Amino acid sequence: MKLGFVLERPFMRYYSLTTGIVLILAFVSVLLGLLGLLPFQIAASFLFDAGLVLLMGQILLVITRSNRKDTLGWILGRLAYVTLLVASLSLLLMLGGIFVNSFQLLGSSSSTVMTAFSAVASTAVICFGVCLSAIGYHALREGESWRELPEYLSE
Amino acid sequence: MSLAIDKGTYVTSIRSRPGNKQRAYAAGHEQTVHTFQGDLRLKLRAIPRYVLLLLSYSCLAVSVVATLIYLFQNSTTIGWLVTMLYPETAPFLSVAVFASSVIIVRFSFMKNRRGVLVVSIVCAFIVMGTFAPYAGIPSETASADEQMLERYGSAFTSLDTSSMRTMPYSAFDNLYGVPIEQSTFDTEKDILYLDNGVDKFYFDWYRPVGEGPFPVIIAIHGGAWVIGNKGRGNVIPFNEYFASHGYAVFDIQYGLFDVTTLPEQQAAVFRTFAAIGSGFSPNYNGSYTIQQQIENVGYFTKMLELNSSAYAADMDNVFVVGRSAGGHLASLVTLGYRNPLYAGNFSAGMTVRGGIWFYPVTDLTSTGTGNLGTMLGGTLSPEEESKKLSASFLIGNSTVTPPIMLLHGNKDGLADYSRQGLAFFERAKSLGKACLLVTIPWAGHAFDLIFQSYGGQMSTYYIERFMALELAGEGA
Numbered sequence: 001m002k003l004g005f006v007l008e009r010p011f012m013r014y015y016s017l018t019t020g021i022v023l024i025l026a027f028v029s030v031l032l033g034l035l036g037l038l039p040f041q042i043a044a045s046f047l048f049d050a051g052l053v054l055l056m057g058q059i060l061l062v063i064t065r066s067n068r069k070d071t072l073g074w075i076l077g078r079l080a081y082v083t084l085l086v087a088s089l090s091l092l093l094m095l096g097g098i099f100v101n102s103f104q105l106l107g108s109s110s111s112t113v114m115t116a117f118s119a120v121a122s123t124a125v126i127c128f129g130v131c132l133s134a135i136g137y138h139a140l141r142e143g144e145s146w147r148e149l150p151e152y153l154s155e
Numbered sequence: 156m157s158l159a160i161d162k163g164t165y166v167t168s169i170r171s172r173p174g175n176k177q178r179a180y181a182a183g184h185e186q187t188v189h190t191f192q193g194d195l196r197l198k199l200r201a202i203p204r205y206v207l208l209l210l211s212y213s214c215l216a217v218s219v220v221a222t223l224i225y226l227f228q229n230s231t232t233i234g235w236l237v238t239m240l241y242p243e244t245a246p247f248l249s250v251a252v253f254a255s256s257v258i259i260v261r262f263s264f265m266k267n268r269r270g271v272l273v274v275s276i277v278c279a280f281i282v283m284g285t286f287a288p289y290a291g292i293p294s295e296t297a298s299a300d301e302q303m304l305e306r307y308g309s310a311f312t313s314l315d316t317s318s319m320r321t322m323p324y325s326a327f328d329n330l331y332g333v334p335i336e337q338s339t340f341d342t343e344k345d346i347l348y349l350d351n352g353v354d355k356f357y358f359d360w361y362r363p364v365g366e367g368p369f370p371v372i373i374a375i376h377g378g379a380w381v382i383g384n385k386g387r388g389n390v391i392p393f394n395e396y397f398a399s400h401g402y403a404v405f406d407i408q409y410g411l412f413d414v415t416t417l418p419e420q421q422a423a424v425f426r427t428f429a430a431i432g433s434g435f436s437p438n439y440n441g442s443y444t445i446q447q448q449i450e451n452v453g454y455f456t457k458m459l460e461l462n463s464s465a466y467a468a469d470m471d472n473v474f475v476v477g478r479s480a481g482g483h484l485a486s487l488v489t490l491g492y493r494n495p496l497y498a499g500n501f502s503a504g505m506t507v508r509g510g511i512w513f514y515p516v517t518d519l520t521s522t523g524t525g526n527l528g529t530m531l532g533g534t535l536s537p538e539e540e541s542k543k544l545s546a547s548f549l550i551g552n553s554t555v556t557p558p559i560m561l562l563h564g565n566k567d568g569l570a571d572y573s574r575q576g577l578a579f580f581e582r583a584k585s586l587g588k589a590c591l592l593v594t595i596p597w598a599g600h601a602f603d604l605i606f607q608s609y610g611g612q613m614s615t616y617y618i619e620r621f622m623a624l625e626l627a628g629e630g631a
Contacts, residue, residue, distance in 0.1 A: 033327055033331075041325060042325070042327070045327045048326070048330070052250070056250070084250075084254045087254070088250050091249075091250050091251070092248075092251065095244055095247040095248070098605055098607060099605070101332055101606075101607070102605045103387045104387055118332075119331075
């Protein structure tokens with residue numbers, strides 16, 4: 001089965017758009033969910049997880065296709081790596097917060113710290129993800145920012 | 156011929172031959188000439204890349220090993236240690252695994268199709284191992300619901316759950332915590348309840364706001380009878396959650412057995428525990444056998460009965476909750492408090508409305524756990540003593556058997572799921588006793604240490620319904 005189409009521009013445009021929209025909706029749902037609104041909590045659960053998976057795909061696409069010889073392509077490539085780093089660190093921060101809360105490492109303020117860690121972490125990963133997908137979407141109009149398909153995919 | 160080499164430059168090919176610089180002819184040579192500074196800069200720039208690669212390979216290797224141990228080796232010592240935290244923490248680490256794979260592919264195998272494929276398969280394997288437990292939640296939830304319906308019938312479906320958790324698992328709560336209303340309870344810590352001249356034993360009291368009396372939860376910590384403590388060692392958020400829902404929670408110490416007094420052969424496993432958890436345990440002067448530990452727990456119930464009004468404790472509605480070794484002690488309270496074998500051990504005035512045993516040891520006989528020898532204590536022969544201290548024996552021997560809720564992870568290799576959890580459940584059912592088994596999918600021992608994890612959430616969801624229904628007199 002040929003999978004080269006996922007690296008074609010039309011698909012990448014829709015993909016970037018979808019990633020951005022899902023992440024923005026996740027952000028809004030998380031905010032409303034933190035207010036205690038159950039439907040938004042349920043929505044946030046799905047949207048955050050889906051957004052994270054889509055974001056990983058977006059990062060892969062950008063790393064594979066961005067043209068590092070072009071300024072915008074170079075920026076996109078670096079942004080993809082930074083987003084990957086931010087996503088990894090954000091989830092580690094969340095995990096740290098969970099441990100703080102579970103073992104009450106900071107006494108009575110442990111749960112507040114955990115919520116703050118999670119909020120900061122999810123905001124960071126969503127913001128970087130939205131930026132990456134938005135710039136990626138924009139850059140798809142720029143001819144120089146993207147490389148040709150790898151040989152084994154364009155065959 | 157003059158050497159037309161600028162200051163600070165040299166020919167690459169003769170770097171390995173010190174003293175030969177003078178023989179280098181720059182002009183007309185086909186070899187590449189680099190500036191010395193440029194070369195050094197390149198080398199320096201390569202260092203972070205190699206460090207990053209090393210970290211990425213290490214991350215991937217550790218993740219592969221952890222996943223393999225989790226999936227296939229959960230009964231070994233390292234296995235149950237890994238399984239204890241893997242399902243709860245791995246999803247958060249999966250992005251780091253993904254990042255490591257991307258970096259490895261980018262810097263090692265970008266042009267190598269086979270290399271990309273291998274790294275991708277390894278990454279996919281780890282991620283699948285990470286999320287496998289979550290796929291098992293719906294089926295285990297359905298099984299638990301079925302048991303609740305069988306015992307409580309329509310009372311289970313018509314129960315007022317407005318103040319309870321709305322679903323067995325919420326990913327949102329996993330990220331942001333299970334909400335606990337801190338203003339609805341007070342906490343008083345380190346209250347002395349027993350001074351035996353050698354050691355002092357304390358408990359923490361989580362008191363709901365209001366007049367009371369409140370239904371009681373006696374929480375008994377785990378630690379293989381040799382380590383552990385109340386407080387941080389006994390899932391504080393669990394105690395707070397139920398205190399905020401109107402239960403007076405008593406989190407107690409009960410004494411620990413000193414592993415240095417064990418013979419070498421028996422000590423191996425328990426010394427592993429001691430090495431892990433001695434820093435979290437109280438420094439008792441004495442060593443307490445399991446028999447003495449249950450006597451201390453019994454003493455607490457008597458003290459609570461005497462002071463029930465001071466502690467706003469409703470002794471007619473007592474639930475006993477324990478984890479691991481604490482689950483074992485909770486099983487002895489549940490099944491032994493009206494049993495002649497334990498005459499005089501427990502409060503005579505209390506009524507246990509339910510036993511809630513997290514990943515307990517239910518069979519202390521030699522077939523269940525091996526010979527525990529001097530750890531058992533007591534005056535009976537080891538065989539009789541191990542029977543007296545086993546829920547699997549007491550369930551068939553007791554006339555009063557309060558309803559039991561067992562919560563066990565089906566990858567528990569320490570208090571083995573099949574031999575300790577499932578076997579007891581089947582025995583209780585065959586005897587016609589009220590027993591519910593909530594299986595936490597793909598979870599190991601101590602699955603609820605992280606209270607907001609799926610194990611903690613699932614167990615809380617069923618425990619609060621179980622207690623509410625038993626208090627309402629349903630299922631009797």
